[in-house]
Amino acid sequence: MYFKVVPGLTLTTEICCLVIVSLYSMIAAAGGVGGGSVYASALMAFNAPAHTAIPMSKTIIFAGAFVLLLFNIQSKSASEPEKPGVMWDLVIFIENATIVGAVVGAVINAILPEWLLILSEFVLFTHQGITEMVKGIKNVKADRQKFAGKKHVAMEDIMKAETVVQEKITKETNSTNINPAQVPEQNPEILHGDEIEVKTEVKPASKITRFSHWRYVSKPRLFIFLFSVVLSTTCTILRAFVPKCSAIYWSLLGINFLIGIVAIYLHNKLLMKSIAKKEENVLTGSKNNTFSTPSMTVKYSIIGFLSGAIAAVMGIGGGIIATPLMLSMGIPPSVTRMASSTMIAFTSFSSMIQYMVLGQIDLQEVWIFMLLVGILFPIGFYASAPVIRIVRSTSVINVIMAAGVLVSGIFVAIQGVKIIIKMVDTHVIDGFVNICK
Numbered sequence: 001m002y003f004k005v006v007p008g009l010t011l012t013t014e015i016c017c018l019v020i021v022s023l024y025s026m027i028a029a030a031g032g033v034g035g036g037s038v039y040a041s042a043l044m045a046f047n048a049p050a051h052t053a054i055p056m057s058k059t060i061i062f063a064g065a066f067v068l069l070l071f072n073i074q075s076k077s078a079s080e081p082e083k084p085g086v087m088w089d090l091v092i093f094i095e096n097a098t099i100v101g102a103v104v105g106a107v108i109n110a111i112l113p114e115w116l117l118i119l120s121e122f123v124l125f126t127h128q129g130i131t132e133m134v135k136g137i138k139n140v141k142a143d144r145q146k147f148a149g150k151k152h153v154a155m156e157d158i159m160k161a162e163t164v165v166q167e168k169i170t171k172e173t174n175s176t177n178i179n180p181a182q183v184p185e186q187n188p189e190i191l192h193g194d195e196i197e198v199k200t201e202v203k204p205a206s207k208i209t210r211f212s213h214w215r216y217v218s219k220p221r222l223f224i225f226l227f228s229v230v231l232s233t234t235c236t237i238l239r240a241f242v243p244k245c246s247a248i249y250w251s252l253l254g255i256n257f258l259i260g261i262v263a264i265y266l267h268n269k270l271l272m273k274s275i276a277k278k279e280e281n282v283l284t285g286s287k288n289n290t291f292s293t294p295s296m297t298v299k300y301s302i303i304g305f306l307s308g309a310i311a312a313v314m315g316i317g318g319g320i321i322a323t324p325l326m327l328s329m330g331i332p333p334s335v336t337r338m339a340s341s342t343m344i345a346f347t348s349f350s351s352m353i354q355y356m357v358l359g360q361i362d363l364q365e366v367w368i369f370m371l372l373v374g375i376l377f378p379i380g381f382y383a384s385a386p387v388i389r390i391v392r393s394t395s396v397i398n399v400i401m402a403a404g405v406l407v408s409g410i411f412v413a414i415q416g417v418k419i420i421i422k423m424v425d426t427h428v429i430d431g432f433v434n435i436c437k
Contacts, residue, residue: 004364006056008047017042018372024404025064025373026380030387031401032337033319034061034344037125038404039369040315041411050114050415051433054315055355056366061316062352063370064377065345071378072342076213078334084213087339089271090326092225093297095343096267097304098311098318099232099350100260103253105312106354112313113430115419121314122412128320129406136399143393221270228263229346232256233353240357245436268297300325312351319344320405323398333394341381358435 005014020042021035028035036057043053075085109117235256242248303325311318319340326336355361388394423429 002364003368004362006043006048006365007052008049009043013046017046017048018369021060021369022372022376025060025376026383027397027400027404028319029064029068029341029377029380030337030384031319031397032323032340032344033401034065034316034348035373035404036061036311036314036316036348037121037320037408038411041121041125041408041415044118044415045411047415047418050117051110051360052365054109054117054313055352055358055360056369057315058312058348058351058355059361059363059366060369060373061344062348064373065341065348067374068341068378068381069345071381072338074211075338082213083216085335085338086342087331087335088217088222090331091339091342091346092221092267093271094300094304094307094322094325095346096225096228096260096264097301098308098322098343098347099229100257100264101305101308101310102312102347102350103232103236103256103260103354105309106351106358107253107435108309109313109315109355110358110360110435111432113432115416115423115430117313118412118416118419122409122416124310124314125405125409125412129402129409132320132324132398132402133406136395136402139395140391140393140399143395144391147392218270218274221267224263224266224270228259229350231259232350235259236350236353236357264301268301272297308347308350311347312354318347320401333398337394337397 005011006017009017021039024038024042025035028038039060040050040053040057043056044050048056072086077083077085112120235252239249239252242252304322307318307321307325310316310321322343323336323340326339327333331339352361384397387396
C-alpha cells in the first residue's frame, strides 16, 4: 500500500490537516520559518500522537525548505546584484552548531514522555507568538509612518527603509556589547551619522550571470560545511544497521557529535582570518561587527546549538528561534528571511535522518504532506511581495507568522487537555521512554 492514514487520524481529519498544513506552509515560507509549530500541533489536535506528529513535522518542513533552497542558491542580493542573496557565511556559521544540536534534540524527543513534549511546546509557542506579535505590530506601525502621505511606494524603498533601521540597531547593539579595544580597526574615512559612506576605489562593473554571485562565497568554508553534513549523515545512516544502544551505536553518535564540533572550529578559524584580511566574500549582505570577537562567535555557536536541539525536540524548523536571533544581530528582515529559509533545509534534513534511524517516520504516511508543501512553500515565499507592498512593511509577515504560532499553542493546549483527562481516568502518568527497547 502506497498511502497510509496517520495513526490517530481518520481520512476526514487527515484531509483537514492537509488543508491547514498547506495554507500555513505559504505563510511560514513568507516569514522565513518552517511552519513546524502549526504542522505538529494541527496533527496532535486531531489525535495524532506527539511522537508521530513531531517527526512528521520535520519531514514536511524539509520538503518545502529543500525546494526553496534550490531557488535560494540562484538568488542575488536586491541591493548588490553581483552578490548572493543568501548570507552563506552566516548560514554556515550558525548551521554547523544547529545540526549538532539537532542530533541531540532528536534523541531527547524520543526519550521524553508525550505530556512533557506538549507542555514544552505550549510554553514555547505561546511565549514566542506573543513576543513576535508585539514586536511585529510595533514595527509595522513604525514602517507605515515613514511612508505616510505617499500614494505609491516601491518595494525597493521598503527594503531600503528596513536596512537603515537595522543598521541603527546594529550600531546601538555593538556600542553596548563590544569592547572598543576588541573591534578591528575601521576605515577612517567612514562618516558618522545615519548613513554609512565609505570612500573606496572605483572598480569596473563585474559581469552578472546566473551564478556569477558565487564568486563571493568562500569555497573552503562551504566545502567544510557540506563535507561535515555528508559525514554526519553517513554516521547517522550507519546507526540504522547496528544493534540499537550497542557500543557501536553510541560510538557512531559520538562521532556524529565530534564531526560537528570540528566543523564549527575550522569554520570559525577561517572566518576570523577572512575578517582580519577584510576579504570581500565575508558576510555579504550585512554591515555589522557580529563576528568581530571570539567571544561573540562562541555565543552564537551556543545559541545555534540550542536552537537546533529545541527545533528537533519540538518538531519545528528552527526559524522562530533563528529569525529573532538574526534580527537582533542587526541583519535586515529581508536578508534574515532568505538566510533563515536556507538554514531550515539543513536543520530539518538532519533531524529527519535522525528520526528515520530511530524508526519514528513512515514515508507512506507523510509523503502526501511533503508533496503539497513542496509545491506551496516556494509559492508562499515569492508571493509575499504584494502583501508587503500593500501594507508597506516587511514586518507584516512576522505578524502573520506570530498569529500562526499562537494558533498552534491553542492546538497544543487542546491536545494537552485530552492527555490530562486520559491520565486522570487511568491514574497513570507516562514516564520517560526507553529507546533501547
